[in-house]
Amino acid sequence: MDLKFFKKSVPTLAIMALFSVLMIYAIYTLLTPEKRLPVYNPSDVNPRLVDESIIHIRRNHKIADFSLINQNGDTITQKNYEGKIYVADFFFTRCMTICPVMTNNIGKLQEVFKNDDDVMFLSHSVTPVMDSVSVLREYADKKGVIDAKWNITTGDKKHIYNLSRKSYFAVLDEGDGGLQDFVHTENFVLVDKKRQIRGFYDGTDNEDIERLIADIKILQNEFKD
Incomplete structure (x- = not known):
């Protein structure tokens, strides 16, 4: 050549x-x-998890408005989570079985997303009468809660139980939020910036926690401006 x-x-x-x-x-x-997470509506979820009044709904399910009291005695509503991706769970401070594991795992998630303003956490006490603000404050301090990222809340029992059954689909059992009603679940629920459910995870399982971290990052990509 x-x-x-x-x-x-x-x-x-x-x-x-x-x-x-x-x-x-x-x-x-x-x-x-690009990988996208599913959007969960009542008809997509195990019927045992869904209140009968909404089991037929196939689209546009969103987490209902809420009003709760956090570890600082502040009122927390959906407005505090506006434009945020968040993980919700249900616990109680006196629990000695799954709750400590779940809370420690949210602590791990908090550490991963500590400097990420997009991501928050919301824990609901299922024994709100016993879990007063002072009890929640002590619990939050013990667990290393960052107040700006993670609200540990109490409030009206019927309101909290309605959220668990009609908004988050977090528990299998039924009830009316009365004195004898009690929910206890290991579920973590991933909620996007539109208040839609995007995933369910076992809060006691390390592999599911890793999957949750990955899914939060997928959601962040989806909601990039």
Whole structure:
């Protein structure tokens, strides 16, 4: 091959090679859709988890408005979580079985997303009469809660139990939120910036916690401006 011809051909070959790489990448991107999490409506969930009054709903389910009291005695509503991705759970401070594991795992999640303003956490006491503000404050201090990221809440029992059954689909049993009613669940529920449910996770399982971390990052990509 003529040396001059070879020298002239090198830039052309380089451009062609670069163009080929870009084309392959573009085709791969088009053929590989970005992973998205499902949106859960009542009809998508185990019927035992869903209140009979809403089991027929197939679209547009959102977490209902709420009003709770946190570890500082502040009123916490859906407005505190507006534009946020958050993880919700149900616990009680005197629990000696699954709750300590769950709370420690939310602590791990808090550490992962400590500097990320997009992500928050919301814990609901299922024994709100016993879990007063002072009890929650002591519990929060013991568990290393960052107040700006994680609200540990008490409030009206019927309101909390309605949220667990009609909004978050967090528990299998039925009840009316009365004196003898009691819920106890290991479920973590992932909620997006539109107040839609995007995932359910076992809050006592390390593999599910890793899956939850990955899913939060997927949601963040979905809601990028």
